[in-house]
Structure formats: C-alpha cells, structure tokens
Amino acid sequence: MGGVPALRWDDPPEGPVIALLDQRCLPSEEVELVCTDVPALVDAVQSLAVRGAPLLGIAGAYGVALAAARGFDVEEAAVQLSGARPTAVNLAYGVARARDAHRAALRDGAGPQGAAQAALEAARRLHAEDAEASAQMAGHGLRLLQELLPGGGFRLLTHCNTGALVSGGEGTALGVIAAAHRARELRRLWVDETRPLLQGARLTAYEAARAGMPYTLLSDSAAGSLFSAGEVDAVLVGADRIAADGSVANKVGSYPLAVLARYHHVPFVVVAPTTTVDLSTPDGASIEVEQRPGHEVTELPGAAAGTPVAPLGTQAYNPAFDVTPPELLTAIVTENGVVSPVTGAGLAELCNRSRSGNGMMSI
Structure with missing residues (x-):
C-alpha cells in the first residue's frame, strides 16, 4: 500500500x-x-x-x-x-x-x-x-484457495480489516486476497461493514479501492443473504488470538460468519502469523474478550461521533471480539504453512515448524 x-x-x-x-x-x-x-x-x-x-x-x-x-x-x-x-x-x-x-x-x-x-x-x-510473514502467508493462502476452489474466479467474503494497515507487510487475510487479485483469480471481494466502528467500510474498502480490487460493501446482517444466494466461495478473516485448541478470537461478527459458512458448506479460513497463536491459552473459553465502551454502539462513529442513535441512557453490549471454535474452521494459514483440519496437535506442530520448509503439508 x-x-x-x-x-x-x-x-x-x-x-x-x-x-x-x-x-x-x-x-x-x-x-x-x-x-x-x-x-x-x-x-x-x-x-x-x-x-x-x-x-x-x-x-x-x-x-x-x-x-x-x-x-x-x-x-x-x-x-x-x-x-x-x-x-x-x-x-x-x-x-x-x-x-x-x-x-x-x-x-x-x-x-x-x-x-x-x-x-x-x-x-x-x-x-x-512480520513483513516476511505476510508474504509467506499470502503464498500459502493463495495455494490453499486454489486447492479448495479449483475453478478460480474467487468470490471472497472478509470481515474487519486485515491488510497493510495492520501489518509490517501486506497483511493477513487481505494479503491473501491481494495475492489472488494479482493472480487474476479474484472475481469479487465482499466487504462486511464491521459494526459498530466500520473497520470494513472505512479501512478494508479503502485498501481494496487503492489496490483496484473488484469489491462490494455490505452491512454485516446482509451476509446471510449472500450465502443463501450462493454468492460466497470462501470466507477469509484474521485473528487477534488463537488458543492452543485452535479456537480463534477475532473481530466480533466472525463467529456468526463461521456458522453461516458451515451451514452453506463454504470454507472458512483464518489467516494469522504464528505470533498470534498463544499455546498458553488452552481453549476458547480461556480467552479474555475485551469489552468496549457502550457509546460506540449508541452513537455514530467517525466524523459524526457523539450523535446519538439510541435513547439517552440505553445500555449497550459491545464486545470487541467473539470466539470461533476449531470445528467451524476449514484451515488456519500461517507463515509456516497451513493446518487443516484444525486441531491442537496440528497447531502446535505448525508453530514449531522451521520457516525453511515449504509449509504446505496439511496436518
């Protein structure tokens, strides 16, 4: 970028x-x-x-x-x-x-x-x-997509922002999507707004536009209709913490996408460097989920911040993240390669693998 x-x-x-x-x-x-x-x-x-x-x-x-x-x-x-x-x-x-x-x-x-x-x-x-890891993840992730979706012309859905704005390189999930775009295999990028702070609308769309990607913005609640219409080939998201059992904490809204993807038989792929894996956190229930201020939900974000959208005194539930269990994941892509199916043993082996390997062995 x-x-x-x-x-x-x-x-x-x-x-x-x-x-x-x-x-x-x-x-x-x-x-x-x-x-x-x-x-x-x-x-x-x-x-x-x-x-x-x-x-x-x-x-x-x-x-x-x-x-x-x-x-x-x-x-x-x-x-x-x-x-x-x-x-x-x-x-x-x-x-x-x-x-x-x-x-x-x-x-x-x-x-x-x-x-x-x-x-x-x-x-x-x-x-x-981290810049090196971004490049390696992009390569591993693109090859995984080509294996999962051999017809090409990917229609990919992403949530929050996972590009150059969050990385020393091109990013995690959006880095893989950028690699698909350069390979002329990206047919459409579906960008969730990512409420309440609109990281998808403000940041992912910003990066996609600068890169010349074919993208469409949607409200988070519209994702289900895209799945039901058969318009999503795969979901790619990042992660803020991955527990030892493969549970993934990511921006709130990721878990319902994983549920939708499973129901509609669509691959759900997490892209994150091994520094995001915390083997000292045993499972998803052990991940501390940050609770954000309620005004982020009850007021408009950005330039219009402070403008209320709910009655004065409304209480808001505003977790920054949710946790997706490993059984809903198709794969986790790291700079060291891909683990699929996602298991604790496979994840531990992947984290210990030398970067010198080709990294494409599924575990």
Whole structure:
C-alpha cells in the first residue's frame, strides 16, 4: 500500500518518536499521529488509532524502544503497553521481545544507551519478520484457495480489516486476497461493514479501492443473504488470538460468519502469523474478550461521533471480539504453512515448524 506507512520510527533532533497513520481519520484523511511517550502510544492503541494484531505487536516493541531511548522506566512502560488491549496476544509478544532485548543488554553491561539500541533493533527485527510473514502467508493462502476452489474466479467474503494497515507487510487475510487479485483469480471481494466502528467500510474498502480490487460493501446482517444466494466461495478473516485448541478470537461478527459458512458448506479460513497463536491459552473459553465502551454502539462513529442513535441512557453490549471454535474452521494459514483440519496437535506442530520448509503439508 502506498501513501503514509501504518507505523514508522523517526529520530528528529528533538528526540525519537513513533509516527502512526491515524486509522480513525480514514478513509477521508491520511493523518499521522506522533507519539513522543508511552502514554500517548497506549492512548493510540486503546482509541484504535493503531490496531490489528500484528501491527499492535510491532507498536508494542517500538513503544518499549521509545521508553528506553527517552529515559523512561522501561519495565513500567512494558506493563502499560501489554495491558492496553487484553485480547490481542501480539501486543504482549512484541512488548516482551523488545523488553527482553533491553534486559539482556543491561545484564551484559551495555549501559542505558546500548540497551535502548538493543530494544530498537529488536523492534526493527520484529517489523521485518512480520513483513516476511505476510508474504509467506499470502503464498500459502493463495495455494490453499486454489486447492479448495479449483475453478478460480474467487468470490471472497472478509470481515474487519486485515491488510497493510495492520501489518509490517501486506497483511493477513487481505494479503491473501491481494495475492489472488494479482493472480487474476479474484472475481469479487465482499466487504462486511464491521459494526459498530466500520473497520470494513472505512479501512478494508479503502485498501481494496487503492489496490483496484473488484469489491462490494455490505452491512454485516446482509451476509446471510449472500450465502443463501450462493454468492460466497470462501470466507477469509484474521485473528487477534488463537488458543492452543485452535479456537480463534477475532473481530466480533466472525463467529456468526463461521456458522453461516458451515451451514452453506463454504470454507472458512483464518489467516494469522504464528505470533498470534498463544499455546498458553488452552481453549476458547480461556480467552479474555475485551469489552468496549457502550457509546460506540449508541452513537455514530467517525466524523459524526457523539450523535446519538439510541435513547439517552440505553445500555449497550459491545464486545470487541467473539470466539470461533476449531470445528467451524476449514484451515488456519500461517507463515509456516497451513493446518487443516484444525486441531491442537496440528497447531502446535505448525508453530514449531522451521520457516525453511515449504509449509504446505496439511496436518
């Protein structure tokens, strides 16, 4: 994706900063949000100025590096960043990568400046690894689609946003879709609005339009009619946390799509890097689901924020994610390959597999 990068590290004379493409302003404006300290970055994470599991991991790592470079308490910064959004496991993973590098450098006598540089190098490595993982997932995912749908001309449904805005590369599910588009095998991309904050309408449609994809936007509740009309060949979504048994937490609305897909015999595919797999979380019931503020449901989002759509005092149920059990998944695609059928044993083996393999062995 051209234009403003989703995240970049900058080092002006007045001190290092993290510059973010403020996703709250899209698609109408491409505005950078500059974070000079960890509290500003935490606010950006919680307000969804920066979002998406892989990018949150990258942001967390750079946040630790920022705290170290500016002389703040790195350990406290790591705690603040890790707790900013509880469901997305990549955030804590990225924070831990940079924090551990900082700790190791201090133990080795590097001094504050050398330890800060070690944290920054760890963040940059994670950023580069995620870009590489995106490319590998795109290749594995496209080959899987070609196996599942040998006729080509894919009509793919996606939910939320999973492209370059959430990644160091082209993304997860939308990265696979982009690969299908380049291979001239994408007939139609169906984009869920993704209520209540419209990440599909604002962000996925933005990316699809920039890439020249043939896409159509629909309200979330219209997906069932598409399935019943036979207009969906496969569903591709990302993930914010994958438990050890293969249960997947993703943007709320993913689970009903998986149920629809199963009923209509349509493949339901999750695309996520192995950093999103949390083998310490045993099952879906153990995933902490973030609860968002009720005003996101009772008021209009975006530029019209604050305009009520419900009576004053209305209580709202607003989970950020739902959990899809492994039996509803056709496959999970990672940079290390594809696991199908989705089982705990298969997922563990996939996570341990060397990246040097071709990754296409189903387990």
